[in-house]
Amino acid sequence: MFDFLDTMPWLLPIIIFFARILDVSLGTLRIIFVSKGEKYKAPLIGFFEVFIWIVIISQVFERAHSMIAYVSYAAGYATGNFVGIIIEQKIAFGILLCRAYTQKGGARLVEILHNNGYGATMFKGVGSMAETEIVETVIERKSLPKVHKIMSEFDKDIFYVAEDVRTRKSGIFPETESMFSRWRIGK
Numbered sequence: 001m002f003d004f005l006d007t008m009p010w011l012l013p014i015i016i017f018f019a020r021i022l023d024v025s026l027g028t029l030r031i032i033f034v035s036k037g038e039k040y041k042a043p044l045i046g047f048f049e050v051f052i053w054i055v056i057i058s059q060v061f062e063r064a065h066s067m068i069a070y071v072s073y074a075a076g077y078a079t080g081n082f083v084g085i086i087i088e089q090k091i092a093f094g095i096l097l098c099r100a101y102t103q104k105g106g107a108r109l110v111e112i113l114h115n116n117g118y119g120a121t122m123f124k125g126v127g128s129m130a131e132t133e134i135v136e137t138v139i140e141r142k143s144l145p146k147v148h149k150i151m152s153e154f155d156k157d158i159f160y161v162a163e164d165v166r167t168r169k170s171g172i173f174p175e176t177e178s179m180f181s182r183w184r185i186g187k
Contacts, residue, residue, distance in 0.1 A: 024080025
């Protein structure tokens with residue numbers, strides 16, 4: 001399969017480097033999907049991750065006899081982690097619970113969030129310095145920048161936290177555009 005490497009051995013470190021980037025990036029995504037309970041996506045990604053790894057490691061054992069190949073393997077691993085994190089940030093997969101603490105009228109923030117398509121719930125709390133209103137909303141992770149902007153415009157001193165949520169049921173959520181809706185007939 002890799003017989004061309006016998007005539008062009010200088011290609012081996014390059015192939016190792018880019019294959020490791022691909023397989024480690026897939027590994028990063030697989031771990032994310034496992035942690036989110038995606039029982040169909042994680043094994044599929046895992047198949048390709050391990051397939052790439054076994055092909056490359058076999059070439060390392062068979063042909064790699066130089067420090068350059070070993071460094072390529074390690075550099076590909078490190079770069080793959082970096083690329084995997086960037087990919088994960090771009091797809092922003094998951095659900096978050098945003099909990100905001102404000103002293104500027106939580107009911108108004110609930111209304112603003114609702115007008116933007118987000119469901120929200122408010123309840124009263126007692127903070128270390130004063131009474132506060134706590135507003136919670138469950139959102140898609142990719143919506144966090146928009147919700148952050150809404151909250152910051154509402155109260156420049158707002159304190160909020162965002163936590164991962166594994167599942168959700170019912171509720172008010174903005175309509176999300178399917179990536180396939182752009183190609184529907186009549187659009």
